[in-house]
Amino acid sequence: MRQRRILLVEDEKDIADLVALHLNDACDDLVVARDGHEGMRLAMTESWSLVVLDLRLPGPDGLQICREIRRSRPYQAVLMLTSKSSELDRVLGLETGADDYLTKPFSVLELVARVRAIFRRVESMQQTRTAEAPGDRVVAAGALKIDPARREVTLCGKSVDLTAREFDLLEFFARNPGRVFRRVDLLDKVWGYGHDGYEHTVNSHINRLRAKIERDPSKPRMIVTVWGVGYKFAGGSTTETEPAGR
DSSP states (O other), X not given: OOOOEEXXXXXXXXXXXXXXXXXXXXXXXXXXXXXXXXXXXXXXXXXXXXXXXXXXXXXXXXXXXXXXXXXHOTTOOEEEEESOOOHHHHHHHHHTTOSEEEESSOOHHHHHHHHHHHHHHHHHHHHHHHHTOGGGSEEEETTEEEETTTTEEEETTEEEOOOHHHHHHHHHHHTSTTOOBOHHHHIIIXXXXXXTTXXXXXXXXXXXXXXXXXXXXXXXXSEEEXXXXXXXXXXXXXXXXXXXXX
16 A cells, blocks of 8 residues: 655644644654645645645645646645635635535544545545456446546547546446435545535535536536435446456
8 A cells, every 4th residue: 555645735833733633643644834835846746645735825825736736636635624614615625626625613533534534535446446347447328438547537529627526426426327325325435424514515516517517507417416315317327348458
């Protein structure tokens, strides 16, 4: 297993020290950057298992750093810390490609649980890739194609730009067509945790995913809402084939 390395970008010393104290037990190496300039430099020049990124920073802010990470390292895991509870802050963080977020003040125990869940998900994907398990097979549903080995999605032959978490969510739906999942089920299966009260995380990701794959996001036909229950993939039956070149 590769070393678990965390980059924590947080300018508030008390918060940084508290978070670092608890996350040290969850990783092999933890480095703290105290401002956006140092955070950007370290994020771009070293290899990390996870970047824990404060939204409000002196210098480049968390949104700028996250955008740069996504441009050069699209599958780097990013957990955003936001200082406000507004919907705008959460949406901005998710739109720039953060896999997840926590709003200050947050429970340190919950932060640790989320970090461990991210590690489990990433390491599980790596093991699957190494073993060349059936999970590497290309999934197709009509004009939609999902290639897990390349982490690529195409719709009608055109590439669809998804964040790592959006990709995982779409792949999970497509591999389970017609089955209805509650929000807490999706949190458990895709995010790796099932805390009550965080169903809005699922809603936000599904709304963004619909905006990218649905012809009319206001009238979705692929990922549909089952009122009072949750969501299901209704994009038709799916087929799985070996990736080209294997």
